[in-house]
Amino acid sequence: MKALVYHGRNDVRVDNVPDPKIEEPGDVIVKVSSTAICGSDLHLLDGMMPTMKEGDILGHEFMGEVVEVGADVTKFKKGDRVVVPFTIACGHCDYCDDELYSLCDNSNPNAEIAKANLGHSISGVYGYSHALGGFSGGQAEYVRVPYADVGPIKVPESLSDEQSLFLSDIFPTGYMAAENANIQPGDTVAIWGCGPVGQFAIKSAWMLGARRVIAIDDVPERLDLAEREGKAETIRTVGRKDVYEKLMEMTNGKGPDSCIDAVGAECHGDTMFGKVVDKTKEVLHAPMSRPYVLQQIMMSCKKAGTVSIPGVYIGMVNELPFGAAMNKALKFNMGQTHVQRYLQPLMAKIEAGEIDPSFVITHRMNLEDAPKAYDIFKKKEDKCIKVVMNP
Template sequence: MRALVWHGIGDIRAETTDDPSIENDHDAIIKVTATAICGSDLHLVNGVVPEMHEGDILGHEFMGEIVETGSAVRKMKVGDRVVVPFTIACGDCFFCDRDLYSLCDNSNRKPEVARQALGHATAGLFGYSHLTGGFAGGQAEYVRVPYADVGPIRIDSDLRDDQVLFLSDIFPTGYMAAENCAIEDGDTVAIWGCGPVGQFAIRSAFMLGAGRVIAIDCVPERLALARDFGGAETIDFSSEDVLERLAEMTGGRGPDRCIDAVGAEAHGHGDKPAVTPEGASKPGDKPDHPDVLAQAIMACRKGGTLSVPGVYAKTVELPFGALMNKGLALRSGQTHVQRYLAPLLKRIENADIDPSAIITHRAGLDEGPELYKAFSEKRDGCIKVFLTP
């Protein structure tokens, strides 16, 4: 099969690899009909996340048709059209029982690697390093899906792939980011980062009752999308002081809720916005830059809430004294995708939102390496890449 394969920092290739096969009775094999490049994938390409191995297949946003199932699969059958969550969950452990699927105790097949880095092993993730199990990802023609009765959601309607694909990650991720803010009716929510997750966080904040959303970025087309798709007010951090503008826009109080939708590769005021592999010779070398999170701590009103869907991989330095003395609440984590699949699918079916509106580039897998570069360098108006194997 064809797949996008990691060969080193900044080195992504489209090549022929072995087809996946059933390894466990609870597995299914998916023929991928649509996949995408996520902002989190750039952390792998640029050397932020450790434990990437040459030959790893990338991609954690994908959907397709079930072409084979293990003997223990009961809910899914060959021919079903499904969207697959990027989080792999067993459905039976302490955490899955509490709908905390990204913290599953059983799905990470390399728990010792995660425990050494994080203190505990979190769930397995598709295409996201051996820190999360070393599972082959979905930027490929076929994928093996463990725990097939727990993760995928069947799509029985005639909705297009591009309308439902983002249920696999970025729509639930943006929604959980907003939900983690504990938004109250009329709140002002500030969101750093107008990439795909930021766009869905904007829409989700309004769904959950926000009165105003202020979106912060420096890329003109992202800021325009935040206004047009999301209905947000915007701040361009390349030309405005973010803390001063937020204070002005909120009467000096600060936003009620703040979301860091950027993560480890944030840039400070006036920095070059492009994300590049510079500064890393092996996976995990590139340092995390918590500029956004630090700024959100300083901006948020007293007694407010911070939500962090942006990915971090290492220890970072933060103004923790401000967080503590201002009485801020902080919530974070990989998304518990399975929790949100059915309700967010209903939102799409009811035409509350059309996720395909954020797609800027469509291509086949073999064009993936060049589009990784365009997305990373924020050129050609690239906000979201939709790939069809």
């Protein structure tokens, strides 16, 4: 089959690779009909995520048709159309019992590699390094899906791929981000980053009762989409002083009730104490994430406000004004998305017409063009916000 394969930093290619096979009785094989590039995939492309190996198949946002079924699978049959959550969960450990699926104890066979390289172990994730299980991803013609009775959800015929695909990650991620923001009726919510996750966080903040949503970015097409589709107010700069002063002006000096970091490790901006992240990374030989967004949030959020972090961070984050966060009594909620928890309720919202997730798609391409798609997406060329590929 054809698949997008990692060959090193900034080097991904579409190669011919062996078809996946049933390895465990709980597996299914899915023939991929649609797959997407996620912003967190760029951390792999840029070499930020440790334990990637040449030959790894990328991609964690995908859906398609079940074509093979393991002996123990009861939920699906051949021909079923499914969307697959990016987190892989066993369904019966203590964390899965508490619906904390991204913290599953059993789905990551490389827990010790994760602890050695990331300082922790979470669930397995498709196409996202050997620290997160070494599972082949879904930017391919076929993919093996373990723990099939726990993960995927069947897609009704009434919904298109483009309406359903983002249940795999970014719609639940944006929704959980808003849920973690502890939004109360009448609250003002500020969201850093108007990429796809930020766009869904905007939509979700309204669903959860926000009175005002303020979106922060410096990419015009993203901001335009946040205004047009998300009905958000916007701040069209990422400069530290500019963002802080504008938020104070917009909230009468109080600050937003909740702040959402939908950017993560590779944010751009001016740091508070000098740009030392790259030097620290070089000296310590450890993954380092940029602090700019978190600095702005800690200084801008109101006293006793809530900070929600869906953006992916890797390794350490330097130069945080933690004293300000502590003395302001900020509350922090963060983590990889417990996707399985949200599949049914968010599917219901799509079916009811409350949201059409396809609004973020700007580019539709073939899998053969995946390297070009990554380049366009990374460089934000051609007003690119979200790429969907069809094998």
